[in-house]
Amino acid sequence: KAGVTQTPRYLIKTRGQQVTLSCSPISGHRSVSWYQQTPGQGLQFLFEYFSETQRNKGNFPGRFSGRQFSNSRSEMNVSTLELGDSALYLCASSTGRGNEQFFGPGTRLTVL
Amino acid sequence: GQNIDQPTEMTATEGAIVQINCTYQTSGFNGLFWYQQHAGEAPTFLSYNVLDGLEEKGRFSSFLSRSKGYSYLLLKELQMKDSASYLCAVYTNAGKSTFGDGTTLTVKP
Numbered sequence: 001k002a003g004v005t006q007t008p009r010y011l012i013k014t015r016g017q018q019v020t021l022s023c024s025p026i027s028g029h030r031s032v033s034w035y036q037q038t039p040g041q042g043l044q045f046l047f048e049y050f051s052e053t054q055r056n057k058g059n060f061p062g063r064f065s066g067r068q069f070s071n072s073r074s075e076m077n078v079s080t081l082e083l084g085d086s087a088l089y090l091c092a093s094s095t096g097r098g099n100e101q102f103f104g105p106g107t108r109l110t111v112l
Numbered sequence: 113g114q115n116i117d118q119p120t121e122m123t124a125t126e127g128a129i130v131q132i133n134c135t136y137q138t139s140g141f142n143g144l145f146w147y148q149q150h151a152g153e154a155p156t157f158l159s160y161n162v163l164d165g166l167e168e169k170g171r172f173s174s175f176l177s178r179s180k181g182y183s184y185l186l187l188k189e190l191q192m193k194d195s196a197s198y199l200c201a202v203y204t205n206a207g208k209s210t211f212g213d214g215t216t217l218t219v220k221p
Binding site: 033035042043044045048055056058090097098100101102103104105106 | 142143145153154155156157160162199201203206207208209210211212213214
């Protein structure tokens with residue numbers, strides 16, 4: 001079974017730009033969660049999607065948004081990038097609530 | 113809100129036993145996850161405790177006390193490859209996972 005895949009793996013953007021990250025979950029997994037990981041803040045929950053609906057949301061500004069498609073693939077968008085958005089963005093898939101999450105390799109975003 | 117505390121760093125010797133503690137304060141607690149994360153890699157699942165008590169999986173064991181808001185991860189027969197960051201994460205009834213900042217474990221020969 002293929003694992004969680006994320007594209008792109010690395011990304012460099014400048015302040016004010018917008019970016020879209022993609023996550024393909026493990027086949028059969030309908031829940032996809034997104035996290036931001038930085039050295040100072042650790043792993044911070046962004047949002048979770050299940051069957052194309054946002055089920056939970058963390059404490060991030062509205063510049064951070066996401067969506068999930070009918071095939072469970074998910075995208076995350078960040079608009080008007082700020083220097084502080086530089087981080088590793090991880091997505092994780094699972095079969096449902098309370099179940100083991102499988103993480104993708106992450107997308108390393110650098111904002112200059 | 114939720115508050116999760118775990119030590120920042122720990123050092124242990126190859127072949128020894130180490131216990132990594134995690135304390136939490138949260139509402140709507142459902143369970144507690146432990147993940148291992150090697151430098152530059154994604155976290156990988158180790159355990160999920162919902163009920164009080166100890167769960168053992170090979171060299172790794174995880175303990176939970178819901179009344180005390182306390183969990184620990186016990187690693188036995190330490191190997192060099194166990195050097196990594198260990199993350200505890202509280203999972204709530206609302207379906208949210210909140211992670212601690214992680215404990216960086218260094219195993220020395």
